[in-house]
Amino acid sequence: AWQQLKLPEPVYVDGLPVPNYENRDPAPRYQLPLSVEDSMKFIHTPAEFSIQRFAAEPDIVKPISFNFDEPGRLWLLETVDYPNKILNGQPGDDRIRILEDTNGDGRADKFTVFADRLKIPTSLTFANGGAIVSQAPHILFLKDTNGDDKADVREVLSTGWGTGDTHAGPSNLQYGPDNFIWGSVGYSGFKGQMNGKPMQFSQGLFRFRPDGRDFEFVTASTNNTWGLGFTENFDVFGSTANNDPSFYAAIPNRYFENVQGLPSGRAGGPGYQSAAAFFALHPLTPYIRQVDVHGGYTAAAGHHIYTARAFPKEYWNRIAFIAEPTAHLVGQGILEKQGAGFVTRDGWNLFAGSEEWIAPVQAQVGPDGAVWISDWYNFITQHNPTPPGFSNGPGNAFETSLRDRQRGRIYRVAYRKAPPSPKRALSRADHAGLLDALASDNMFWRLHAQRLLVERGQKDVVPRLISLVRNRTVDAVGVNGGALHALWTLKGLGVIEQPGTDAYAAALEALKHPAAGVRKAAAQVLPPNADTAAALLSAGMLRDPDLHTRLAVALALADMPSTPAVGAALHEESRKPENYGDRWLSRAFYLAAMRHKEGFLTSYRADRTAVPFSDLPVPLRLGATKPDWRMPPAAELGAAWQEMQVPGNWESRGLPDFDG
Numbered sequence: 001a002w003q004q005l006k007l008p009e010p011v012y013v014d015g016l017p018v019p020n021y022e023n024r025d026p027a028p029r030y031q032l033p034l035s036v037e038d039s040m041k042f043i044h045t046p047a048e049f050s051i052q053r054f055a056a057e058p059d060i061v062k063p064i065s066f067n068f069d070e071p072g073r074l075w076l077l078e079t080v081d082y083p084n085k086i087l088n089g090q091p092g093d094d095r096i097r098i099l100e101d102t103n104g105d106g107r108a109d110k111f112t113v114f115a116d117r118l119k120i121p122t123s124l125t126f127a128n129g130g131a132i133v134s135q136a137p138h139i140l141f142l143k144d145t146n147g148d149d150k151a152d153v154r155e156v157l158s159t160g161w162g163t164g165d166t167h168a169g170p171s172n173l174q175y176g177p178d179n180f181i182w183g184s185v186g187y188s189g190f191k192g193q194m195n196g197k198p199m200q201f202s203q204g205l206f207r208f209r210p211d212g213r214d215f216e217f218v219t220a221s222t223n224n225t226w227g228l229g230f231t232e233n234f235d236v237f238g239s240t241a242n243n244d245p246s247f248y249a250a251i252p253n254r255y256f257e258n259v260q261g262l263p264s265g266r267a268g269g270p271g272y273q274s275a276a277a278f279f280a281l282h283p284l285t286p287y288i289r290q291v292d293v294h295g296g297y298t299a300a301a302g303h304h305i306y307t308a309r310a311f312p313k314e315y316w317n318r319i320a321f322i323a324e325p326t327a328h329l330v331g332q333g334i335l336e337k338q339g340a341g342f343v344t345r346d347g348w349n350l351f352a353g354s355e356e357w358i359a360p361v362q363a364q365v366g367p368d369g370a371v372w373i374s375d376w377y378n379f380i381t382q383h384n385p386t387p388p389g390f391s392n393g394p395g396n397a398f399e400t401s402l403r404d405r406q407r408g409r410i411y412r413v414a415y416r417k418a419p420p421s422p423k424r425a426l427s428r429a430d431h432a433g434l435l436d437a438l439a440s441d442n443m444f445w446r447l448h449a450q451r452l453l454v455e456r457g458q459k460d461v462v463p464r465l466i467s468l469v470r471n472r473t474v475d476a477v478g479v480n481g482g483a484l485h486a487l488w489t490l491k492g493l494g495v496i497e498q499p500g501t502d503a504y505a506a507a508l509e510a511l512k513h514p515a516a517g518v519r520k521a522a523a524q525v526l527p528p529n530a531d532t533a534a535a536l537l538s539a540g541m542l543r544d545p546d547l548h549t550r551l552a553v554a555l556a557l558a559d560m561p562s563t564p565a566v567g568a569a570l571h572e573e574s575r576k577p578e579n580y581g582d583r584w585l586s587r588a589f590y591l592a593a594m595r596h597k598e599g600f601l602t603s604y605r606a607d608r609t610a611v612p613f614s615d616l617p618v619p620l621r622l623g624a625t626k627p628d629w630r631m632p633p634a635a636e637l638g639a640a641w642q643e644m645q646v647p648g649n650w651e652s653r654g655l656p657d658f659d660g
Contacts, residue, residue: 084393092119127210136169160192166395220269227303233517307443310369325359439482454492516546554588567599
């Protein structure tokens with residue numbers, strides 16, 4: 001028999017200064033906050049999922065971000081200084097706490113302050129026995145050296161991150177499959193010294209080694225950037241706050257440096273693809289307040305992808321979770337392959353609230369394969385632009401007494417029919433446990449195991465890693481996570497660099513693995529030399545049936561020394577419509593051809609069916625010089641020329657495929 005659920009009645013108060021961005025009539029009113037129990041009655045998930053509270057006030061406050069360590073404990077970043085408390089070097093009131101469920105009832109009951117006196121920390125990840133924390137103007141390394149779970153080491157890995165706007169700094173720090181630390185940054189950007197060299201950039205994605213070396217700005221984005229996520233095949237995605245809730249980082253900026261004929265990586269993100277094929281979001285209540293992009297994603301945060309196996313198969317390695325606090329929801333983006341790129345379809349919501357304080361800001365897969373969500377729980381989530389009648393504070397957010405600094409919740413969304421999740425607590429001292437976790441069906445455990453094996457630095461695990469690489473099974477979505485992470489672990493241990501070793505041989509064999517992600521990883525981890533280039537050609541990797549793997553192979557060849565054989569192969573494959581007609585393969589083949597230009601042009605000249613030499617791109621004809629526009633055939637100059645005003649950057653003006 002059906003029963004009617006009795007919902008609590010929200011209480012509204014008149015006379016308080018609630019911003020009215022949309023000029024609504026009647027104007028919005030202030031809702032009083034609800035208890036955790038009452039608020040949860042207003043949260044909806046799909047019927048086959050359940051939601052549980054893990055932690056809430058007064059035990060925690062303002063949970064801006066979180067992550068899980070290798071024993072599976074939740075590390076929470078709390079900030080009451082956000083958004084307008086700028087301290088200019090003085091200690092803040094923010095902290096990192098470790099949350100544990102010690103009795104197995106599903107709720108946190110142990111809370112340990114790992115670090116305090118912080119100033120608006122925005123994300124953390126784990127490396128070298130400690131935590132790397134983004135906190136503009138610094139990225140910090142914090143470490144406990146005596147086992148009391150309290151940081152007694154605090155080092156600055158980099159400084160120069162912008163503080164002009166506190167919701168536009170660095171965030172989303174994550175350990176990547178390539179053994180680098182990845183992150184995103186908004187328009188506050190970076191200006192300073194990085195690894196001893198001056199550097200400046202604005203919004204986009206970046207990466208660096210865990211000790212701070214080899215910093216790389218990977219790609220620029222279109223606006224304030226708060227999301228980052230990896231698929232199990234190491235495809236890189238992100239989200240921006242405004243109207244770009246899913247983007248694909250197809251080709252890193254470094255490949256475009258000093259390559260004529262394509263946009264420079266210094267000027268923007270020529271390898272960046274806006275992937276979202278939807279605009280509207282789906283709130284459960286009309287009581288939402290948005291400063292712009294009304295009805296769409298205007299505060300999109302996070303882009304973690306479902307990379308475990310505790311949800312139904314349609315989630316596996318294809319659903320991205322995009323939080324939108326202004327609409328009280330966590331949306332779902334369905335990632336679909338489109339050539340060597342992606343398109344992200346509207347997948348509706350995983351989590352949505354119908355009372356006005358619910359404000360999810362992060363959603364990610366946890367150790368148990370469930371999706372964990374931090375609810376900022378605040379009536380005011382908007383930062384800027386400033387509504388009429390208000391003024392901005394030092395953090396460039398509008399000042400209002402209605403911002404809450406006392407509440408926050410952590411929820412867990414689980415599939416009702418999920419199998420029990422194995423309990424793990426990884427440690428460098430237990431290499432057998434690490435190797436077992438490296439083949440887990442949850443990428444969370446695989447990444448931690450890979451990192452710890454690399455940090456452990458011992459070669460005694462190499463035979464077992466090679467066995468994992470040689471495992472040729474794939475799951476129902478074509479993934480073999482153990483083989484992929486074993487390859488990157490071998491790379492991190494430095495044993496895959498020399499031809500003739502067992503590890504090198506295993507990587508060569510992996511070029512023909514049935515899992516496309518493993519073939520891609522093999523091409524990426526092999527050393528960039530002539531032997532590897534020959535192996536890639538011998539394995540037919542430029543004809544790989546998976547176009548994302550083919551893209552990775554073309555970029556790998558662009559990193560290798562010039563050889564006639566590679567140039568000839570690039571010419572042959574570049575003639576195929578599936579390559580020259582694809583937005584990203586065409587660019588990658590061009591980049592590789594510029595690296596192997598002599599062999600490419602020799603093959604071209606021997607091809608009687610090729611297009612005329614004068615029709616080739618100017619940089620291929622002239623080399624690394626500024627184009628001489630007198631070079632086109634005279635017939636092309638016979639028509640009357642006219643002048644027209646054109647934008648400086650075609651790709652950001654509505655012509656994404658224009659490369660002229």
